[in-house]
Amino acid sequence: xxxxxxxxxxxxxxxxxQRWRERxxxxxxxxxxxxxxxxxxxxxxxxxxxxxxxxxxxxxWVQQGWFTYRDPQGHQRTINAGxxxxxxxxxxxxxxxxxxxxxxxxxxxAVRSQPVQRALDLTWHTLYGDDREPIRWCPAPPIxxxxxxxxxxxxxxxxxxxxxxxxxxxxxxxxxxxxxERARV
Numbered sequence: 001x002x003x004x005x006x007x008x009x010x011x012x013x014x015x016x017x018q019r020w021r022e023r024x025x026x027x028x029x030x031x032x033x034x035x036x037x038x039x040x041x042x043x044x045x046x047x048x049x050x051x052x053x054x055x056x057x058x059x060x061w062v063q064q065g066w067f068t069y070r071d072p073q074g075h076q077r078t079i080n081a082g083x084x085x086x087x088x089x090x091x092x093x094x095x096x097x098x099x100x101x102x103x104x105x106x107x108x109x110a111v112r113s114q115p116v117q118r119a120l121d122l123t124w125h126t127l128y129g130d131d132r133e134p135i136r137w138c139p140a141p142p143i144x145x146x147x148x149x150x151x152x153x154x155x156x157x158x159x160x161x162x163x164x165x166x167x168x169x170x171x172x173x174x175x176x177x178x179x180x181e182r183a184r185v
Contacts, residue, residue, distance in 0.1 A: 039183055042118065047176035049119045052104035053097075054169040060094025061162035063155060067103070068094040084108060097123070097155040097165050098148055117144065119172075122179075124151055126172040135179065 105116035
């Protein structure tokens with residue numbers, strides 16, 4: 001029987017390990033920078049979307065429905081959850097709070113897009129959330145659905161005015177600006 005001793009492990013020179021650590025730190029720093037840039041771009045997009053929603057409300061506000069449009073005979077038609085697809089490519093003449101955000105974000109085709117969903121999250125947080133708590137940007141689907149129902153109920157309350165909706169959208173736009181400032185720090 002022969003006993004062999006393994007040769008000693010050759011250690012890498014200290015400079016190689018140091019360069020590897022520096023490259024790793026730099027990759028991590030750049031990844032953080034990329035995430036921050038993406039978050040800032042998204043917040044700018046949300047703020048612009050909320051401003052566009054405010055313009056939609058200013059052109060016509062709706063209660064008890066998502067949108068209104070004029071049919072070929074000139075009659076005002078209301079679109080709600082049951083007949084959303086019938087709006088097609090017709091130009092809308094009015095929208096509720098949620099409908100205005102959806103329309104500003106690209107219409108029904110964009111209803112599940114991240115900018116629209118996050119604009120709804122921020123609007124709900126502005127109305128019902130606590131300023132000291134972080135915004136829940138990605139709530140579970142049942143929670144997000146409940147929040148959309150909260151916004152719809154708020155919009156449809158008797159005595160609510162288009163001015164109230166515009167004020168909420170102004171506050172939401174300011175909240176997006178505050179989030180931008182917090183993210184930059």
